[in-house]
Amino acid sequence: xxxxxxxxxxxxxxxxxxxxxxxxxxxxxxxxxxxxxxxxxxxxxxxxxxxxxxxxxxxxxxxxxxxxxxxxxxxxxxxxxxxxxxxxxxxxxxxxxxxxxxxxxxxxxxxxxxxxxxxxxxxxxxxxxxxxxxxxxxxxxxxxxxxxxxxxxxxxxxxxxxxxxxxxxxxxxxxxxxxxxxxxxxxxxxxxxxxxxxxxxxxxxxxxxxxxxxxxxxxxxxxxxxxxxxxxxxxxxxxxxxxxxxxxxxxxxxxxxxxxxxxxxxxxxxxxxxx
Numbered sequence: 001x002x003x004x005x006x007x008x009x010x011x012x013x014x015x016x017x018x019x020x021x022x023x024x025x026x027x028x029x030x031x032x033x034x035x036x037x038x039x040x041x042x043x044x045x046x047x048x049x050x051x052x053x054x055x056x057x058x059x060x061x062x063x064x065x066x067x068x069x070x071x072x073x074x075x076x077x078x079x080x081x082x083x084x085x086x087x088x089x090x091x092x093x094x095x096x097x098x099x100x101x102x103x104x105x106x107x108x109x110x111x112x113x114x115x116x117x118x119x120x121x122x123x124x125x126x127x128x129x130x131x132x133x134x135x136x137x138x139x140x141x142x143x144x145x146x147x148x149x150x151x152x153x154x155x156x157x158x159x160x161x162x163x164x165x166x167x168x169x170x171x172x173x174x175x176x177x178x179x180x181x182x183x184x185x186x187x188x189x190x191x192x193x194x195x196x197x198x199x200x201x202x203x204x205x206x207x208x209x210x211x212x213x214x215x216x217x218x219x220x221x222x223x224x225x226x227x228x229x230x231x232x233x234x235x236x237x238x239x240x241x242x243x244x245x246x247x248x249x250x251x252x253x254x255x256x257x258x259x260x261x262x263x264x265x266x267x268x269x270x271x272x273x274x275x
Contacts, residue, residue, distance in 0.1 A: 007178075007209025007238065014234020015227070017111060024107045028229025031100025036225050038095070039088050050080045083152050087144070089173050089218045093180040094137035096228055101130055104232045108184045111236040120189045129187065136183060136193045140176055147172045174211030175200070177218070181211075181235035182242075189243070199242055210238055 018025040054076045061069055097104055112119045122129060151169050155161040179200055186196050200207045214231055218224040239245075 001205070003203060003205030004209035006241075007203075007206035007211070008213060009209075010206075010234045010238040010241070011210050011213060011231065012234070013237055014111075014232070015230035017114070017233040017237075018107075018230040021110070024110060024233075025229045027103050028100070028107055028232065029225060031096050031103060032225035032228045034099055035092060035096040036222070039092055043084060043088060046081060046084045050077045050084075054080060079152060079155060082155075083148060085219070086148055086151075086169060086173065087141075089177075089215055091137075091141055091144070092218060092224055093177050093228075093231075094140065097180060097184060097232075098130065098133055098137060101133060102126065104184050104229075105129070105188065107229060107232055108188065108236045111233045112185070112240070115237075115240060120185075122188050122190060132187065133183070136187075137180065139193060140179060144172065144176050170212055170215050171208060173215035173218075174208050174213075175204075176211070177214050178207045178211035178235070178238075181214075181231050182239050184232055185236040185239040189239075203242055206238065206242075210234065 018028065051073070054073050058073065058076065061072055064072065109119050109121070124132075148169075151165050151172070154165050154168075157165075179196060182200065183193075183196060186199075191199070214227065217227055
């Protein structure tokens with residue numbers, strides 16, 4: 001539980017960091033707002049079409065008598081929507097980070113800079129970073145889909161499906177949310193997906209402490225948008241802890257010489273890649 005609290009502490013620190021750096025917070029909202037519009041549209045469409053999808057997928061129940069037909073299909077319709085919501089919560093971060101790659105990478109660099117020491121940089125062109133992010137996000141989504149299908153099936157188990165399964169669902173969501181968010185800082189450090197997952201599993205408590213509260217909060221769409229910049233900042237701070245990186249904490253203020261997203265000094269980065 002102590003490590004869980006450590007992870008949650010980095011989430012809180014990240015929110016405090018962006019609250020003190022207004023420009024990064026403002027620019028960090030834009031990708032989330034765009035992703036929100038896309039996801040709200042998709043979920044509304046799912047809400048209107050879920051019952052038709054269930055009816056199409058269960059023709060064997062057409063001849064069932066009332067009330068069993070209604071109860072069965074209504075339960076499946078609810079599960080389909082919950083399944084879609086589960087995927088939306090997990091993939092929202094990946095899509096938002098992909099849309100806002102330049103913004104969030106710069107924000108992560110500013111957090112590193114504020115802690116003192118070197119500011120790691122991948123040295124890759126933007127198109128290459130986007131390609132790597134998209135590839136890794138797809139791999140993560142496939143992993144999440146596997147767990148989602150498994151949990152969806154377990155949802156039919158009496159009692160367990162209504163108690164244990166939702167908790168496990170939030171844990172799975174939280175872990176992979178943490179992976180997506182820490183990927184911003186770890187990709188700049190040249191850390192591949194497999195190594196990232198190993199690193200997070202080594203501190204599973206802290207990873208869940210960081211990701212599970214976000215998974216719960218991200219159920220409310222607008223909350224997800226406003227928490228994203230601070231989540232990226234907190235994930236960068238957690239990465240420094242997980243990798244044992246230290247700084248003197250006296251780095252340049254991002255709103256001054258370090259530069260903000262659109263400031264003239266914003267492109268002056270320290271080039272360092274530890275791997």
